[in-house]
Amino acid sequence: xxxxxxxxxxxxxxxxxxxxxxxxxxxxxxxxxxxxxxxxxxxxxxxxxxxxxxxxxxxxxxxxxxxxxxxxxxxxxxxxxxxxxxxxxxxxxxxxxxxxxxxxxxxxxxxxxxx
Amino acid sequence: xxxxxxxxxxxxxxxxxxxxxxxxxxxxxxxxxxxxxxxxxxxxxxxxxxxxxxxxxxxxxxxxxxxxxxxxxxxxxxxxxxxxxxxxxxxxxxxxxxxxxxxxxxxxxx
Numbered sequence: 001x002x003x004x005x006x007x008x009x010x011x012x013x014x015x016x017x018x019x020x021x022x023x024x025x026x027x028x029x030x031x032x033x034x035x036x037x038x039x040x041x042x043x044x045x046x047x048x049x050x051x052x053x054x055x056x057x058x059x060x061x062x063x064x065x066x067x068x069x070x071x072x073x074x075x076x077x078x079x080x081x082x083x084x085x086x087x088x089x090x091x092x093x094x095x096x097x098x099x100x101x102x103x104x105x106x107x108x109x110x111x112x113x114x115x
Numbered sequence: 116x117x118x119x120x121x122x123x124x125x126x127x128x129x130x131x132x133x134x135x136x137x138x139x140x141x142x143x144x145x146x147x148x149x150x151x152x153x154x155x156x157x158x159x160x161x162x163x164x165x166x167x168x169x170x171x172x173x174x175x176x177x178x179x180x181x182x183x184x185x186x187x188x189x190x191x192x193x194x195x196x197x198x199x200x201x202x203x204x205x206x207x208x209x210x211x212x213x214x215x216x217x218x219x220x221x222x223x224x225x
Contacts, residue, residue, distance in 0.1 A: 004158075042204065042217040043159070058212075090158050103149060104206075104213055106158030 003027045004107035006091050012113045013081050021076045021110050023091030031094045032074035033104065034058075034066060036087040043090065049074055081114045088112075123202060125220040134192040136219045138205030143186060145207035145214075150179060150190045153202045153218070162190070162203075197223045 004025045013019050023032065034046040035058075045058030047066040055066060063085060065077045078085055088111050092104040128134050140148070146167040151159035165172045165179045165188075172179050178191040188205050200223045206213045 043215040045212065048212070092158075102147070102208060102213065103161055103164060105161065106151075108158050109156075 006107040029093040029095040033092040136190045138188040140207040
């Protein structure tokens with residue numbers, strides 16, 4: 001979905017390096033999410049944010065941090081990358097409908113390899 | 116190539132057949148369910164949703180069935196096409212966050 005963009009699309013880094021993955025959206029949504037996807041494990045939530053002043057840990061936040069710089073931007077940082085953080089990372093956005101139901105819209109993903 | 120889903124359950128069908136993909140969800144309090152399609156190299160895309168006060172919803176060539184008694188969700192794709200080949204995820208939500216299943220790979224052969 002071109003409304004949600006992620007940079008970079010692919011990244012190779014070394015153990016111990018700090019890296020940042022960036023996400024931007026033009027959908028005007030308040031809510032943004034970071035997930036990682038590993039073979040056979042589906043999507044697991046790392047962090048989420050319901051507005052610019054709000055940051056919440058997901059189920060696997062250890063080793064990651066996030067920054068919600070603006071409504072449209074949500075970045076994910078790995079302070080000291082380790083090989084088991086090799087995965088496919090997705091950003092998503094959503095907004096609650098009037099029925100309080102939520103559909104998330106995903107970016108194209110960032111493939112990260114930590115050597 | 117796509118590294119997602121190397122160990123996923125796989126459903127293989129012939130082009131033109133109907134496909135049924137199943138999902139068991141865990142939270143009886145979940146009140147909204149979504150099916151996503153993920154093609155190789157892309158992020159998940161919304162296909163169809165259903166609220167817990169419904170047991171069936173139809174879209175274009177797709178139907179979602181919800182059985183709350185056994186906490187089961189299914190996605191039916193009519194006249195499956197090669198372009199339907201992808202990994203399909205169900206997701207449930209009860210309070211603020213979506214929880215995703217691990218996915219099923221659909222392979223469509225001509």
